[in-house]
Amino acid sequence: xxxxxxxxxxxxxxxxxxxxxxxxxxxxxxxxxxxxxxxxxxxxxxxxxxxxxxxxxxxxxxxxxxxxxxxxxxxxxxxxxxxxxxxxxxxxxxxxxxxxxxxxxxxxxxxxxxxxxxxxxxxxxxxxxxxxxxxxxxxxxxxxxxxxxxxxxxxxxxxxxxxxxxxxxxxxxxxxxxxxxxxxxxxxxxxxxxxxxxxxxxxxxxxxxxxxxxxxxxxxxxxxxxxxxxxxxxxxxxx
Amino acid sequence: xxxxxxxxxxxxxxxxxxxxxxxxxxxxxxxxxxxxxxxxxxxxxxxxxxxxxxxxxxxxxxxxxxxxxxxxxxxxxxxxxxxxxxxxxxxxxxxxxxxxxxxxxxxxxxxxxxxxxxxxxxxxxxxxxxxxxxxxxxxxxxxxxxxxxxxxxxxxxxxxxxxxxxxxxxxxxxxxxxxxxxxxxxxxxxxxxxxxxxxxxxxxxxxxxxxxxxxxxxxxxxxxxxxxxxxxxxxxxxxxxxxxxxxxxxxxxxxxxxxxxxxxxxxxxxxxxxxxxxxxxxxxxxxxxxxxxxxxxxxxxxxxxxxxxxxxxxxxxxxxxxxxxxxxxxxxxxxxxxxxxxxxxxxxxxxxxxxxxxxxxxxxxxxxxxxxxxxxxxxxxxxxxxxxxxxxxxxxxxxxxxxxxxxxxxxxxxxxxxxxxxxxxxxxxxxxxxxxxxxxxxxxxxxxxxxxxxxxxx
Numbered sequence: 001x002x003x004x005x006x007x008x009x010x011x012x013x014x015x016x017x018x019x020x021x022x023x024x025x026x027x028x029x030x031x032x033x034x035x036x037x038x039x040x041x042x043x044x045x046x047x048x049x050x051x052x053x054x055x056x057x058x059x060x061x062x063x064x065x066x067x068x069x070x071x072x073x074x075x076x077x078x079x080x081x082x083x084x085x086x087x088x089x090x091x092x093x094x095x096x097x098x099x100x101x102x103x104x105x106x107x108x109x110x111x112x113x114x115x116x117x118x119x120x121x122x123x124x125x126x127x128x129x130x131x132x133x134x135x136x137x138x139x140x141x142x143x144x145x146x147x148x149x150x151x152x153x154x155x156x157x158x159x160x161x162x163x164x165x166x167x168x169x170x171x172x173x174x175x176x177x178x179x180x181x182x183x184x185x186x187x188x189x190x191x192x193x194x195x196x197x198x199x200x201x202x203x204x205x206x207x208x209x210x211x212x213x214x215x216x217x218x219x220x221x222x223x224x225x226x227x228x229x230x231x232x233x234x235x236x237x238x239x
Numbered sequence: 240x241x242x243x244x245x246x247x248x249x250x251x252x253x254x255x256x257x258x259x260x261x262x263x264x265x266x267x268x269x270x271x272x273x274x275x276x277x278x279x280x281x282x283x284x285x286x287x288x289x290x291x292x293x294x295x296x297x298x299x300x301x302x303x304x305x306x307x308x309x310x311x312x313x314x315x316x317x318x319x320x321x322x323x324x325x326x327x328x329x330x331x332x333x334x335x336x337x338x339x340x341x342x343x344x345x346x347x348x349x350x351x352x353x354x355x356x357x358x359x360x361x362x363x364x365x366x367x368x369x370x371x372x373x374x375x376x377x378x379x380x381x382x383x384x385x386x387x388x389x390x391x392x393x394x395x396x397x398x399x400x401x402x403x404x405x406x407x408x409x410x411x412x413x414x415x416x417x418x419x420x421x422x423x424x425x426x427x428x429x430x431x432x433x434x435x436x437x438x439x440x441x442x443x444x445x446x447x448x449x450x451x452x453x454x455x456x457x458x459x460x461x462x463x464x465x466x467x468x469x470x471x472x473x474x475x476x477x478x479x480x481x482x483x484x485x486x487x488x489x490x491x492x493x494x495x496x497x498x499x500x501x502x503x504x505x506x507x508x509x510x511x512x513x514x515x516x517x518x519x520x521x522x523x524x525x526x527x528x529x530x531x532x533x534x535x536x537x538x539x540x541x542x543x544x545x546x547x548x549x550x551x552x553x554x555x556x557x558x559x560x561x562x563x564x565x566x567x568x569x570x571x572x573x574x575x576x577x578x579x580x581x582x583x584x585x586x587x588x589x590x591x592x593x594x595x596x597x598x599x600x601x602x603x604x605x606x607x608x609x610x611x612x613x614x615x616x617x618x619x620x621x622x623x624x625x626x627x628x629x630x631x632x633x634x635x636x637x638x639x640x641x642x643x644x645x646x647x648x649x650x651x652x653x654x655x656x657x658x659x660x661x662x663x664x665x666x667x668x669x670x671x672x673x674x675x676x677x678x679x680x681x682x683x684x685x686x687x688x689x690x691x692x693x694x695x696x697x
Contacts, residue, residue, distance in 0.1 A: 054600065054691045075604045082602025093597045093694065097255050107601045109244045154601070 007060030086155030145176035266579030267623025277569035346380035372497020388471035584681035616678020624670030
């Protein structure tokens, strides 16, 4: 589903060229939940942004659903992102002037979908993340956890192949963090959507099926966790 | 993206960012109003000037005179002119007949203008007048209206104009007053008496008048004509200033009477009267747009023509200059307005850069981002244009009030600026176009936003 081939990337700083990623190779299967684990400066966020098509690597190629996104022009990439990629931000990044439902609908607006259909899709997803009654509220009227749930619904509304999440629980307390992760796990199970989550917390990574650890821009370890137990599944469904 | 969604999102930004909206709208509204006013002031000045020209210069009339460069048309000069009535350069009754039958010619008045003469009433009052021989019945065709009487072709009949009824004073009284005034030129009371005397109208209708002129053989002596009867008094012509008209003194007589007066008072051998030739004619044309065409046809008869088209041409050149200046001012204001939009939209782009970045991550492409900004700018143009129209109407109302107070004494009343409805769409379209053009740079700038950088930096 997703393959990263020999991806290297550098940043230019006043001190000179700083290597950020060095010859990364990895593959992710459809429906997998993958954690990109690493300390600050390990290159995990850069790798996520490269895979999401928000940056172009200096070297290598990134294949998603059979397309090398490195070779796509800006407009083609936007179109590809619209159809195949979802994104969850650490700081939610909801539009403050739009209601919860309108925020979820936004990627569908860029797709040119009819209002009635996108409304139906948005409401269905809001129900899945437990915000059915909050559709008409504005983001400022929601808690941090609720806002992140809106963000999750928005990332899923286009039914993408893969969702990238950059520290999705970084701004949340432990209890809310667990709720959000449980929702992600449940939706992953239900919709068979691939999730690639950047985190620096081992506890978060432990809940993923695969953990890819980066250090100083290099992939140093790739481990596979046991599948989720029933108790954890029930916890996600209860939310 | 669906058009409705683009409009909805653009409108959402407009009502959300009130300061930016107000800044942009203010600039566009002023620009649009300036343009509409500039367009309409130009048109109103043109309409007013055309009306004034028509009233003062009679744009649909042509004065025809003999072409003396080709043939004198004057008796006594042996030019070899034929007796066919088509003597080269001469203004003959036959040529007038040809002119009368030209297309678009409404009326032709033959003119035999005599020199200025002294008109004396039966009670001895006198005044200097111009005597013109013509077909009295044609006077009405040229816009003359009778206050008293009617045209009469009877020999010895005269028609006096409005001015000829003024300034008829006993010469002895005039002489005495002039002497007193020369002795005491700063005597306001005396000056006032003199002015009142000169501006008192005389009732000449059905009165007898005579003309006096120096004897050409002995300039120290005066010749006096036989008596004529005033059979008609003309009204003051529409659009003419009464004070100015008092000094335009004319007496119209039939052509035969004019020839008779010429015989009695002047040396008939030196004029065209005896030969039936005329020294001028007035031609009235159906509409001023045919004047140039009729003039050309008359000139083919080897006659001179003179119309007031040159006045219009000179005026239109001047008006063109004014109109261009007004348009220039309007466009300049519009340009300033577009700058205000560019600044406000760039400000808005900067404030919204994070939002734009998120939209790009969510799949908005370059054109969709640009489209949103351009539609927003167009909507601002539409709003600014609408407010501009209201401002234009309010401003024109004030301008008309000012013109009314400043031009009260103008002949034909003060000029009024009228906003023609046809100029409103032009102003609106211009405001929208300026809005869109001014929105292009901010739109491009917004679409080039580095999504990742703005999301991280915010």
